[in-house]
Amino acid sequence: MSPSVKIDEHPQGEGFPAFNASRRRQPPPKLKKPVPHYRHLVRWSKDSVPASIEEQQMNQDLILLRKGLDQFLNSHMSECEEMLARGPVPVSQVRVNGSVQGSTASAMAAQKAMEALKLHDEAFIEEKGNKKEPVEVQSKDDDLSSVTSSSTPSNKDDKKSNSTTTSTSSDSKKKKKKEEDNAPKAMYYELAKGIIQGLKALVTFDVEEIEKGMQAFEQAIKTADKQRKGTIIGLGSVKAVGSFVVGTIGAGSFRSMNRVQKHAELIYAEATILRSLLSVLYHLDVWMVVEECINLRHAFTIIQGLKSYMDSVESELRAGKSIDHHQIDEHLVSGVTLSYSLYNIVISFLPEVIVKMLQFIGFPSDRDWGMAMLGACGDWNPMAPPESPQQHAERLASSSNEGVRRQFCDMVPIIFQVIVSSFIPMNHIDLGYAQRINDYNLELYPESPFFLFFKGRNLQVTSKLDEAVAVYRSVKIEPHWHNLNHIFVFEEMMIAMMQGDHDTACKNSRQLLKESRWSKCAFRYLTAITGYERGDPAEKKKIDNLMNKVEGGMQKVAGMSIFFETFCARKSKRFLNEGGRLLLPNYDFMLLWNTFDMMPPKVLQSVLAHISSEVRRLEALLPAKMKAREDQPLAAKDQTIEAFSGGYLSGMFSNKNAILNDSKVNNYENFYDDYCLAFFLQGLVAYHSAFFPEEAFNSEMCELALHSFETVFRYAPLMKDDTYTYYFSHYYRAKIWIHEGRLDDAQARFKYLLGLSNTNLLGLPALVGGKGKNSLELFVLLKVHSGLLDIETARAAKSEASLKGSSIRTGSIRSGKY
Incomplete structure (x- = not known):
């Protein structure tokens, strides 16, 4: 196609819908395969006599840990940590009816677990008291002197007595150590310690905390390994590479295991996965990623084997056979469901080439199926009508609620619906479904910072910004977990930036810079731009100092820079090179967090007015000779790769040098970066105003968006740094x-963007000169992949409507009736 040929803006299509479809409540997906309901396999009889002391120990530990998890989720973290620090009590020491007995039946497990907890408390209080005694005795010099003189042996009998006591104490210690070595190891305790320490590492991003987390998971791996059967080919830690080649483990391998051994395999796999993730953060080395991929593959063989085993048990149940002898409990069900689903979901977000490679070696990748599997664990159905009081009571009383991983199975769909979908557009979003799951968990844990955060986030992504802030401010977190509060501070700061509340945004950014270690690079930049937007001349020196330090705060994960830190570093350089000037930095940064999706119409109008005033200011600076040429095609007027095959600006206009000379703006080196940025942001806000969900389509705003994106295409060849505006303009025009x-x-435009990994194909002079690489390329590509899925969904809806004789408008994704 010739570059000078004008593209027909309306060659096909049925036009825009009069009323915008909802992007917040879409129909559930049509799954390619049935979803297993493993919760129906729970046949562990609590009235049966456990076969071994190891199983009795595990039963007791699970009851205690269930209580500890409830405390942790309900914002009583210290109580849970104290319980874990005291460690488990061997079953043989549990007191029943005043006497010390070994457990005789699982029906007594709950009572004995509570007795064990009481024993723990007494021992812990006694231990704390014993530690305080020397401090109290030695608090004064006189007291210390008297104690020293009175405690000195006065005769041989006293010496003999002291020697005997020492010998007895030494024997007692040896005996106690021998008992500890022979006692059953509490693998669930070790896993719980690792998870809490891993969470601390994530909220603090401190190297020491990450090291402790890795050590905790390593201990969990060792403890679980001792209770594994250990005779299956490919399951030993030494044979990780072998399991990578073998692929998976058959269901028969797990049939010969007892209940404890199955749990040991699951814990071994889970701890391996979590340790690998922390290891990547700790080493920040691309080679470490390769090594940990082998460990992740090794862990997956175990998870896949457990799933195959449970599939075979489910087949027996459907055939009418008894499955009681398998002794499957709710903890194993929730664990296998969580791990296998996460493999499906996480891998589905990777680029298509990598996904196909991983599928070739046996990894699964089906996001919708993984989400449905997690929902089945809690018996959630997105199409189900509201529950009756009786159904709700039955849900609360269900044994599936007792699984120690059940709440995590509920968290994952909520996280992907209300958080991940904000950054990476996803299909089949149903925020009402996520809210239903979250409300149920809030009923169980009304003070939970986790489920309260999800509640606030749900309000935020549905444009109820003031209500979201109220929820964030209501959360109470224990002082030693104050780093967890930074999540709420950050979200409140982003809402303040949306609403133009520069004082609150500045205050919160300063708090994050002072207290948080997540990203010093981003927090320095945020503190600088929020202060810059506030416009206090007295803060100019502080802002300059912060901008100077932004690049020095960059870090790497798996040997690669984080895209938003690269963005912040480049912008800080621009600020310093242009004498302390940036265009609309708040809105520019908000693009990374997709906050324009969350703005209500009133806020969108206010933001549009602010951006449009900057557009008019920049239009006044545009050279008159450039305005006169606006009816001529420029470099990016035709957006096909073929148009650039002869090199940048090839044949698009013959007087290239003259145009480059005429385009210069005095004392404004990056004028066209700012010019395109202003028009892109104007188009972005206009796009969201035109297609605000569940409101009337605004044709005027749509036309403004298209005009703004066309302006970006026209002046793109003159940009030097902010080339991401060119990519995003293509994406939103395709939308x-x-x-x-x-x-x-739309599909042709998305494929065009996918072909731009080699930026020289763009035909932009700055890029050909080696400058201006798109720092948000990965972000764009993720959006493009989601856009292609939107097209598939729209085509499927059109095809289905045609078969039914429906008049559903092509491209409109409407939610069904639940």
Whole structure:
């Protein structure tokens, strides 16, 4: 196609819908395979006599840990940590009816577990008291002198007595150590310690905390390994590479295991996965990623084997056979469900080439199926009508609620619906479904900072910004977990930036810079731009100092820079090079967090007015000769790769040098970066105003968006740094085409963007000169992959409507009736 040929803006499609579809409540997906309901396999009889002391120990530990988890989730972290620090009490020491007995039946497990907890408390209080005694005795010099003189042996009998006591004490210690060595190891305790320490590492991002987390998971791996059967090919830690080649483990391998051994395999796999994730953060080395991939594959063989085993048990149940002898409990069900689902979900977000490679070696990748599997664990159905009081009571009383991983199975769908979908557009979003799951858990844990955060986030992504802030401010967190509070501080800061509340944004950014270690680079930049937007001349020196330090705060994960830190570093350089000037830095940064999706119409109008005033200011600076040429095609007027095959600006205009000379703006080196940025942001806000969910389509805003994106395309060849605006403009114009029903055009545009990993294909002079690499390329590509899925969904809806004789408009994704 010739670059000078004008593209027909309306070659096909059925036009825009009069009323915008909901992007917040879409129909559930059509799954390619049935979802297993492992919760129906729970046949562990609490009235049966355990076969071994190890199983009795595990039963007791699980009851105690269930209580500890409830405390932790309900914001009583210190109580849970104290319980874990005291460690488990061997079953043989549990007191029943005043006497010390070994457990005789699982029916007594709950009573004995409570007795064990009481024993723990007494021992802990006694231990603390014993530690205080020397301090109290030696608090004064006189007291110390008297104690020293009175405690000195006065005769041989006293010496003999002291020697005997020492010998007895030494024997007692040896005996106690021998008992501890022979006692059953509490693998669930070790896993719980690792998870809490791992969470501390994530909220603090401190190297020492990450080291402790890795050590805790390593201890969990060793403890679980001792209770594994250890005779299956490919399951030993030494044979990790062998399991990578073998692929998976058959269901028969787990049939010969007892209940404890199955749990040991599960814990071994879980701890391996979690340790690998921390290891990548700790080493920050790309080679470590390769090594940990082998460990992750090794862990997956175990998870896959357990799933195959449970599938075979489910087949027996459907055939009418008894499955009681398998002794499957709710803890194993929730564990296998969580791990296998996460493998499916996480891998589905990777680029298609990597996904196909991983599928070739046996990894699964089906996001919708993984989400449905997690929902089945809690018996959640997105299409189910509201529950009756009786159904709700039955849900609360269900044994599936007791699984120690059940709440994590509920958390994952909520996280992906209300958090991940904000950064990476996803299909089949149903925020009402996520809210239903979250409300149920809030009923169990009304003070939980986790489920309260999800509640606030749900309000935030549905544009109820003030209500979200109220929820964030209501959360109470224990002082030694204050780093967890930084999540709420950050979200409140982003809402303040949306609403133009510069004082609150500045205050919160300063708190994060002072207290948090997540990203010094980003927090320095945020503190600088929020102060810059506030416009206090007295803060100029502080802002300059912060901008100077932004690049020095960058860090790497798996040997690669984090995209938003690269963005902040480049912007700080621009600020310093241009004498302390940046264009709309708040809105520019908010692009990374997709906050424009969350703005209500009133806020969008206010933001648009602010951006449009900057557009008018920059238009006044545009050279008159450039305005006169606006009816001529420029470099990016035709957006096909073929148009650039002869090199940048090839044949697009013959007087290139003259245009480059005419385009100069005095004392404004990056004028066209700012010019395109202003028009892109204007188009972005206009796009969200035009297609605000569940409101009337605004054709005026849609036209403004298209005009703004066309302006970006026209002046893109003159940009030097902010080339991401070019990519995003293509993405959002393709999104408009999807709304309009022009699915073929949208697909062609997405494929064009996928082909731009080699930036020289863009034909932009700055890029050909080696400058201006798109620091948000990964972010764009993730959005593009999601856009292609939107097209598939829209085509499927169109095809289904045609078969039913429906008049559903092409490209409009509407939610069904639940």
